[in-house]
């Protein structure tokens with residue numbers, strides 16, 4: 665079953681292609697949509713809500729066609745916009761009741777659902793005060809509450825952690841996770857930060873320049889990014905121990921990325937860990953060269969490293985091509 669499906673979806677503005685033949689299926693659960701600013705995330709959300717027509721291709725949300733069934737989609741889907749859109753003079757309660765009434769709830773149900781939803785997002789006494797006096801974190805919670813108040817099957821959250829400090833970010837990510845675990849609502853959440861989604865999402869879709877870069881489960885992402893850092897000594901026979909090890913490991917079929925470029929970290933090699941035998945191969949190769957092993961440690965798995973590694977790889981190739989291997 666899919667909650668969102670797009671097929672060769674494109675959106676062209678006169679000067680930019682915001683979405684470029686995007687085909688992706690999103691299943692129930694919590695899905696992260698990741699991309700740099702301008703990658704096309706907000707554009708995709710607006711198309712999915714039936715608010716903006718695609719230039720080309722098709723998309724469906726909960727089995728409904730975005731081109732013809734926009735209002736049916738908006739009845740079943742909640743939306744948290746990226747930018748500040750809250751009226752400063754009314755209270756959270758008044759605003760969320762209003763939004764609940766707009767989506768068709770009768771007055772009593774609207775008030776009850778508002779109280780429940782605001783409690784769920786962690787707004788209590790403050791909910792009677794005007795929104796204008798709220799912190800960014802409180803405003804983000806009100807925006808989340810209005811997306812949930814009509815009990816949707818799916819919510820689209822556009823950069824919900826924007827502007828929050830690390831604690832606020834963690835709280836918001838926890839709330840988002842609970843939207844799914846407590847209520848069974850599917851979530852599509854966008855972010856320009858890969859790292860923050862890996863704890864929250866079951867699945868991650870990465871777009872770049874409006875095109876699909878990758879779509880996979882978070883565990884696949886983190887598994888394939890398992891990396892080990894290796895540091896060795898130099899010897900008389902191998903005045904550049906790191907370079908010698910890099911060569912020998914490459915010959916043994918282990919992918920080696922450049923070490924960190926930070927000062928003092930130039931002698932660290934980063935390797936892909938295919939399975940446990942990688943550690944044995946590294947140990948045996950170091951011993952075979954007669955180098956001293958200073959350290960071999962597992963790096964924290966982070967989705968973000970998928971990208972960093974690609975940068976490093978390009979870099980390594982560039983340097984190797986030039987005959988200077990500085991790492």
Ligand SMILES: Nc1ncnc2c1ncn2[C@@H]1O[C@H](COP(=O)(O)OP(=O)(O)OP(=O)(O)O)[C@@H](O)[C@H]1O
Pocket residue numbers: 677678680681682699700701702703704705706707708823
């Ligand atoms: N109405 C519009 N007219 C012209 N260009 C637009 C319009 N809306 C978006 N764009 C352009 O389309 C591209 C994708 O924008 P979009 O807002 O979808 O990106 P995003 O990934 O959501 O980034 P951000 O988080 O910065 O909003 C950008 O280059 C943007 O300038």
